[in-house]
Amino acid sequence: MQFTSTDSYVATQDLTVAVNAAIALERPLLVKGEPGTGKTELARQVAAALDLPMIEWHVKSTTRAQQGLYEYDAVSRLRDSQLGDARVHDVANYIRPGKLWEAFVADTRTVLLIDEIDKADIEFPNDLLQELDRMEFHVYETGQTIRARQRPIVIITSNNEKELPDAFLRRCFFHYIRFPDMETLKRIVAVHHPGIKDALLTTALTQFLELRDQPGLKKKPSTSEVLDWLKLLLAEDLTAEDLRQKGTSALPRLHGALLKTEQDVHLFERLAFMARGRG
Incomplete structure (x- = not known):
């Protein structure tokens, strides 16, 4: 067995x-x-x-x-x-x-x-x-x-x-x-979203892992939450280029699927504000 x-x-x-x-x-x-x-x-x-x-x-x-x-x-x-x-x-x-x-x-x-x-x-x-x-x-x-x-x-x-x-x-x-690495995440996503384009997947998972690794984050998003986020990206027909164009915000597109506390949203807003100040 x-x-x-x-x-x-x-x-x-x-x-x-x-x-x-x-x-x-x-x-x-x-x-x-x-x-x-x-x-x-x-x-x-x-x-x-x-x-x-x-x-x-x-x-x-x-x-x-x-x-x-x-x-x-x-x-x-x-x-x-x-x-x-x-x-x-x-x-x-x-x-x-x-x-x-x-x-x-x-x-x-x-x-x-x-x-x-x-x-x-x-x-x-x-x-x-x-x-x-x-x-x-x-x-x-x-x-x-x-x-x-x-x-x-x-x-x-x-x-x-x-x-x-x-x-x-x-x-x-x-x-x-343990939280899965990039390759394991890709295998998990392939099970749930088999038709997703590789460029979109790589860009989305890179942004997701960078978000998870942000110091000071109160609640790190989980595997189930990244699957929900990818489902929304596909529903909105967004591309890898759309994800890269964040403008003045440090927050990813449709970030409500990933960030679940005000503290974490404010953290990324402060990061964007400081980045604009340095610019």
Whole structure:
């Protein structure tokens, strides 16, 4: 079971090695990187490439680890008991399976995505240690033990907003998705915009990388944002020469697709003002 790049996703060699190593070791793959570098999409592409079903668990700040196992709906049971509903005699009617439960009892091997784990409370990763290690958990209300029929391929993403516990990191295979270089960017663009002219692509990516490297930038634009920008350039039928003619502005054409904060827009406006002063 080997993962490689797909028709709609360019995976670098080190990324494919990391995915396949995690599968071979039967360890969760922890993927970090800037927002917009394709971490979530990686899990979907692994599922598509290996022809496996996908289960997605998107973590929020209020998410608890227990929700991934199951939830006991005591409120509904109390209401049904007041209404005389016969369902109250079987507590199993009020157990709501979580995403890990779904992955464990699936008939075939699945890809389980735990997305943006760093959004949750610091104890969230620790609370999943035993379940991800032993691939089983106990349902106290019914007395049953849920064991994985087949070990799922677990992919965990993090935007590095919060440090993860050492005990959790020890159980994962780790990979950091570096921002792609010019040649890798061209391969990614070729997947999404196959008809783009080489002169326009080279000029646009050169301006984009120069913008990303500008000191003082608060939010660097991501891979997904450069794809949006190129889509706009194509829609406006702009040429490489159009991009080079910035006039008195240091901002690229349609910069709203790339710069997402007032601070960054003002930074480039100040640069243009200083350039005019020197001129």
